[in-house]
Amino acid sequence: MGQDKAFLPSGKTGEALWKCQLHKLEALQPAELLVSANPDQVFDTALRILVDPEPDRGPLLALHAALEASSAPLLLILAVDMPGVTVKFLREMQAHADPARGLVYRRDNFFEPFPAIYPVAAASLARECLDAGRDSLQAFITEGLDRGVLHSLPLPDDQSDLFKNLNTPEDLE
Secondary structure: OOOHHHHHHHOOOOOOOHHHHHHHHHHOOOOEEEEEOOOOOOOOOOOOOEOOHHHHHHHHHHHHHHHHHHHEEEEEEEOOOOOOOHHHHHHHHHOOOOOOEEEEEEEEEEEEEEEEEHHHHHHHHHHHHEEEOOOOOOHHHHHHHHOOOOEEEEEEHHHHHHOOOOHHHHOOO
């Protein structure tokens, strides 16, 4: 992308993508909101910022930090570069969530790690994967499914556009 995706303007409102995603989460009226950030990012918010301890290591380490920081039993994660995700879809996702297990969607043999709902109890599994050098979200999700801390649903074909993330300037248009 050539620049920080979080601060790119949304095509719909012109507001920074991170603020657009935050508004969606606020509409869900969660008990707590956390922002995961790289060390060089500065967000204009009073929310708790979780700085990635090793930003080049990948998203599982940041997910682990968020799971450890959360005071709720389930943590809904929404990536900043997925502006197509709607509040309606997030609400539907919450409705499908099991209080004891997280929820990820799958497309063929690929698990969509974001948006997803993870149980904070999976923090120990994330740490186990990280300590073993298995930093892949796919490996973490597969293990979570095997251990029963996650369940998956097939991603409906009519919802697949919501899961497109921004990787190029053309995607932003």
